[in-house]
Amino acid sequence: MRRRRAGRAIAWSYVIGVLAFLYLPLGPPLMFSVLSGGQNGLTLRWYRELWGNALLVGGIQNSLLIGALVGLVTPPLALLAAMAVRELRLARLIVLTVLMPLFIPGVSMGLATAFFFRELGITPSFWTITGVHVLWALPFAFLIILAVMATFDPVYLEAAYLHGANRLRAFLDVELPLIRHGILGAGIFSVILSFNETTRTALVQGPLNTVQTYIWSTFLQVGLSPTLYALMSLLITLTLALVAVLLVIGARGAVSPRAG
């Protein structure tokens, strides 16, 4: 018994050690963003300077708008894909197709879509970035919605059909209320992924900047600066806040009635 307990302690300290390794890189930007560089310690100056940079403010606006679009478009697409898995034949092939963007390295995905847009004569814009972000977020949103839909028993749908509801009615009145939190979660996850994407975006951005491509190109041109660290800290904070929202939604969803 004692030996078993010691084993568990070792296992937990290993898990915590690896977690620490993964969380460690979240700290330095926060630290550098408030160091003044002078003798007297801390400052919020770098955060104030962010708003004076027109290029960056434009990038922030673009990121917010693209993030919102991605958050709105991805969940319905992912929901349709999950329903296709349930209702169509060749489900294995459908799953693999929808998961495909996960398996293609970012550079290749960005390059292929950038060439594709260029050959079609589509100038890089808002929409090209949004399209590539939706493609990147789709497999994640799909897996989240698939997981939530698996907790729903299709027998309820059949009960609705027996009472004369058509497919759309049955879906809207019976299934949607029960998987709503999964769709919302998928949406927020998509927004987070869109906010944090650089490699693919950098190849289809054209003249536009997102926050992330701004950070990347500034790093390549002039290196890191306290202002960039302030920006990174804001992004880390925003991401963590969105994760918190995701958790609240998940907890609510877990309380809602489930079929078993």
Add this chain to the structure above:
Amino acid sequence: MGEVQGRHVSHGVRSVGTLARYGLLALPLAFVASLLWVPLGLMFVWSFWERAGFWIRPAFTFSSYADFLYGVRLLVLERSLVVAATVTLASLMLAYPIAYFLSMGVRLELARAVLLLFTVPFLVNYIIRTFSWVYLLSRTGPVNRALIAIGVTDRSVDWLLFSDFAVFVGLISSYMPFMIYPLWAALDGIDRRLVEASWLLGASPRRTFLRVTLPLSMPGVFAAVIFGFVGSFGESAVPIILGGVGYQLMGNTITSALDVLNYPLAAAMSSVVVATMLLFLGAWYLAFDLRAVLGKIAWWRF
């Protein structure tokens, strides 16, 4: 008469409805096909075209592949394969015990909570996290100070940053969290009675693990290997930030070919990367059942 007509109309409506339903369900597939399959296919075609001023023109030449395979870039391919294999193996060794412990030794709710903790850093842009490693591993950074403080070394260690080691650290911390999921899903899906049967038949824990648990978790291992390999093989930012000047992997060699407007070369190298991934994926698809990894997520027929 009226009834027949009515039935006819409703039949028409139903078939339009069915068509609309299939159309809707196929929408995401059409989206992935047109924005991923088609561009990847075209990229392969373009890799045989030739340079023309600032863009490319139709041709059928292997010169980009020759450029790639006979030049120094072949060394880049070799190094990328070695780095990706090393990172994948190291990540697997780090991740497997965690996935094993979470699936075998912990309640389901707790396991899910811990898995969530592994997701959070993954969601923060890995480039931002990679910048942090520059500071953490630098000569005067915390890691060196800690090493000196505990007496491992009396002078700063140089090879922590701008080295293979730094690239390994950056790649592992970027892609390892992602590998825990398929491992956990596969381990969690193992029928416990098989493990118990092995015990009852007198196998030692070690033997049980090697002969029962490990083989049954192979679909997850293979999925995790694909995730780790895709990430580190095609990665472009980490070698630029942590590798130091002149550190070339496939990813940043592709972007530097783009910088000098050699589009066919970029397309050729990118096609090699994608083909490698598709080989892995094809092998996985043929060897394992998708259900072994997704089984816990969706129990409908596959």
